[in-house]
Amino acid sequence: MTDTLPLAEAHSLVARAQAGDVSALEHLYRAYERPVYTLARRLTKTPEDAEDVLQETFLEVCRSLGRWRGEGSLWGWVRQIAASKALMRYRREKLRATEVLDDDVAARAGDDVPLRLDLEAALQRLPERTRTVVWLHDVEGMTHEEIAELMGMTTSFSKSQLARAHQKLREWLGGEGAGR
Amino acid sequence: MNDVRHGTTEELLALRDGEGGAWAKAHVEGCAACAAELYRLEQMRAQLRALPAFAPPRDRWALIAERARRERRQRRFSGGVGLAAAAALAGLLLVAVQGTGLDPLQAETTLKTAMARSQAMEQVLRAVDPDARALDGQAAGVVAELQGRLESLDAELGNPAALANDRVRQAELWNERAGLLSALVDVHTTRVAYAGL
Numbered sequence: 001m002t003d004t005l006p007l008a009e010a011h012s013l014v015a016r017a018q019a020g021d022v023s024a025l026e027h028l029y030r031a032y033e034r035p036v037y038t039l040a041r042r043l044t045k046t047p048e049d050a051e052d053v054l055q056e057t058f059l060e061v062c063r064s065l066g067r068w069r070g071e072g073s074l075w076g077w078v079r080q081i082a083a084s085k086a087l088m089r090y091r092r093e094k095l096r097a098t099e100v101l102d103d104d105v106a107a108r109a110g111d112d113v114p115l116r117l118d119l120e121a122a123l124q125r126l127p128e129r130t131r132t133v134v135w136l137h138d139v140e141g142m143t144h145e146e147i148a149e150l151m152g153m154t155t156s157f158s159k160s161q162l163a164r165a166h167q168k169l170r171e172w173l174g175g176e177g178a179g180r
Numbered sequence: 181m182n183d184v185r186h187g188t189t190e191e192l193l194a195l196r197d198g199e200g201g202a203w204a205k206a207h208v209e210g211c212a213a214c215a216a217e218l219y220r221l222e223q224m225r226a227q228l229r230a231l232p233a234f235a236p237p238r239d240r241w242a243l244i245a246e247r248a249r250r251e252r253r254q255r256r257f258s259g260g261v262g263l264a265a266a267a268a269l270a271g272l273l274l275v276a277v278q279g280t281g282l283d284p285l286q287a288e289t290t291l292k293t294a295m296a297r298s299q300a301m302e303q304v305l306r307a308v309d310p311d312a313r314a315l316d317g318q319a320a321g322v323v324a325e326l327q328g329r330l331e332s333l334d335a336e337l338g339n340p341a342a343l344a345n346d347r348v349r350q351a352e353l354w355n356e357r358a359g360l361l362s363a364l365v366d367v368h369t370t371r372v373a374y375a376g377l
């Protein structure tokens with residue numbers, strides 16, 4: 001998404017919030033709660049996880065407003081925090097899981113996949129990391145370099161996951177295409 | 181057309197994003213199948229962007245504002261004593277990995293061990309059920325400091341840009357995390373935070 005707050009307004013709100021103006025903080029929350037929650041829903045497994053990410057993100061925003069340098073968009077900074085929180089959750093869950101790979105889960109689930117899914121269902125069906133990459137790149141407009149940094153992976157990883165996401169979406173949604 | 185192969189999805193996606201190579205560009209101009217696939221990839225991106233936004237099911241602002249206020253109060257209250265206590269406790273319990281001379285395999289193993297320690301301590305802390313335990317002001321201050329440092333650690337761990345592929349540094353952070361969690365467990369159970377310092 002594009003930033004709903006003009007940069008000048010963002011600067012003003014951040015300055016007021018840093019000075020202790022709670023209404024300015026609330027204004028920031030209202031401006032970004034939907035995009036943060038939407039991003040969190042796309043990057044996490046459940047609505048409850050997404051709510052937690054929303055809360056953790058804004059608590060971090062409250063703590064760290066002074067770290068926003070004001071150079072890029074405020075949304076870009078908030079989005080970075082939200083994506084980090086979502087990925088942190090994924091990392092913890094993965095640690096708890098008994099080494100079951102996303103790919104294995106997807107492959108097993110693929111056995112009984114309906115012939116056609118709608119886009120929403122197909123997106124949800126993608127392995128978490130693959131879905132994260134396609135969402136951050138195609139919807140949020142992040143570059144492969146930015147995604148690689150965020151995920152602690154390489155740009156090649158990001159590119160291959162994006163390709164994989166589109167191959168899966170094509171497979172599940174139907175559509176012609178040369179064998180690739 | 182004479183090309184022996186079609187463009188891969190990755191090549192066509194690069195083309196869609198304005199980064200495609202010369203071969204892919206030339207190929208798509210002469211290959212109807214790849215041109216159609218490129219169009220499909222563009223359409224798919226448009227469809228993804230057109231998916232509706234989600235609205236949070238509950239208004240969380242009051243909760244967030246209250247927690248932020250509480251954190252600020254606790255930070256002010258605990259002051260330097262709390263920080264010293266936190267540092268001492270974390271230091272006592274920290275098994276630091278001073279990663280000198282580790283080969284990549286050792287570093288990977290060390291990282292996994294550190295993550296497992298952190299996970300184990302998190303489970304112990306959950307079992308302690310800290311939310312159900314009353315703390316006096318001093319202990320609450322120490323808890324706030326420890327939690328603050330945990331948040332900072334999590335922020336660092338959640339921003340791998342700074343860590344790149346430095347497994348040793350990651351292991352240090354995860355070990356420190358385990359130490360802080362362990363200190364939190366101690367504060368909630370034995371109150372060593374203020375009894376011993």
